[in-house]
Amino acid sequence: MANLKDVHGYVDSHADDFIQRLSEAVAIPSVSTDPSRRGDVHRMALWLENQLKRYGVQTRAVPLGQQEVEGKILEYPPAILGRIGDDSKKKTILIYGHFDVQPAEKSDGWDTEPFELHVDRESGKMFGRGSTDDKGPVLGWLNVLEAHHALRIELPVNLRFCFEGLEEDGSQGLDDLIVTETSKGPQGWFHGVDCVCISDNYWLNTRTPCLTYGLRGIAYYQIIVSGPGSDLHSGMGGAVYEPMTTLISLMGKLVSVEGRILIPGVYDGISVADSSELQKYQDLDYSVADLEKVAGGPISLSDDKATVLMGRTREPSLSLHGIEGAYSGAGGKTVIPATVSGKFSLRLVPPQTPDDITKKVVSFIEDEFAKLKTKLKMKVEFVGGGKPWVADTNHWSYEAAKRATETVWGKTPNYTREGGSIPVTLTFADNLGVNVLLLPMGRADDGAHSTNEKLDISNFLNGVCSSLLSNLSSFTQNDRAPQTKLLGTYLYEVANINSDK
Ligand SMILES: [Zn+2]
DSSP states (O other): OHHHHHHHHHHHHTHHHHHHHHHHHHTSOOBTTOGGGHHHHHHHHHHHHHHHHHTTOEEEEEOOOEEEETTEEEEOOOEEEEEEOOOTTSOEEEEEEEOOBOOOOGGGTOSSOTTSOEEETTTTEEESTTTTTTHHHHHHHHHHHHHHHHHTOOOSSEEEEEEESOGGGTOTTHHHHHHHHHHTGGGSTTTTOOEEEEOOSBOSSSSOOEEEEEEOEEEEEEEEEEOSSSOEEGGGTTTSOOHHHHHHHHHTTTBOTTSOBOSTTTTTTOOOOOHHHHHHHHHSSOOHHHHHHHHTSSOOSOSOHHHHHHHHHTSOEEEEEEEESSOOSSSOOOEEOSEEEEEEEEEEOTTOOHHHHHHHHHHHHHHHHHHHTOSSEEEEEEEEEEOOEEOOTTSHHHHHHHHHHHHHHSSOOEEEEESSOOHHHHHHHHHHOSEEEEOOOBOTTSOTTSTTOEEEHHHHTOOSSHHHHHHTTTSOSSOOOOHHHHHHHHHHHHHHHHHHO
């Protein structure tokens, strides 16, 4: 793979340029959930489209419609589609990523300005909103494109891109776009795609790269309890049924403190792990200490790592999130809230679906409410959800990613399932009918969505070759390696595997 070596060399010698480009991207505060930042999300879309064009990628900015916010019409940011290469002898890979970010203010507790990339050469970390979620990974692909363009090396595969600017706001319009393009048949943008690769999740720890083959689904609910005409003075306490007391009683029946879901039928159909599957979990480079490090406290449900990992990724869970309408300010307030709404959600695994689970959740809560015999009103609402997903790891795309990880990092990847959800994964898998690979760039401690979000420079681009080591000699000594290289190497391994056959 002579070309690959040149590509790696290019990455090494352009480390600073690549970091500079990431600072440019982070400096655009493309917060999709904040209407006042909508202009910035559009600016980010344009920026990305121009970058792609520079490297010979044919692009299309697809409008995704409008929304009304406080009487004003706001355009959704467009999805940026791209395509490069049309060689029928090569495999075609669809890359997904998103260029919007979560909100961030310095006053939230950031040590540095969230929209100025802070490069800490000593620790080898780059802090900034979007550094790891998901601008870093998206720019990893730009780096790969740039290297091939500059060196005039043809890519080993055909690439298609689908980048969106509304991921943090529920991916409005994206499912429709994918369905529409798929229904166009040979004229559709995604026609001929052989597999999908997404870099938008994280390693299990801070040491070992991973390939992710499963995601839990989600089903989100609220229980609304009402009765009084308005908030009451607690001097009325002892004379009336209180919504808050009833709500807490209901919420207390959903899950045990050990995390066991108490709703009948919820576990139906979920297979029991056999010994070979159990062994897979035991073999992962992971420990209960890793979990507790990410959790920020010694609070794991079990001392057995397989149990903990399966609990997080292979089993369903139910979490209570909050209560709206209740007093939450400082000090005491002697109020009986008139209407309260309790929020909770379940993370789902196959064969659970939001539809099936909703029936069980609603009927259980209604039964339990009836047993309380209060004179209050109660309603359970399904707020939203998505199905779980599991991929076949024997597919050549996973094999290519495994080989690439071994080449670049010198390690066999952890094969993981994720506790969270990336709904677009399932949309691609269902509509395109192809294998989807999640190839995470960041580490478990990156703090996506949190304050001081970071990406390790090594994860972004470093390599193990000597030119790099001398260039970046001040970086930390522990695993210096290259995600940009990993992405590039993955493409070459895809081509290799498929020419073997
Ligand atoms: Zn993301």
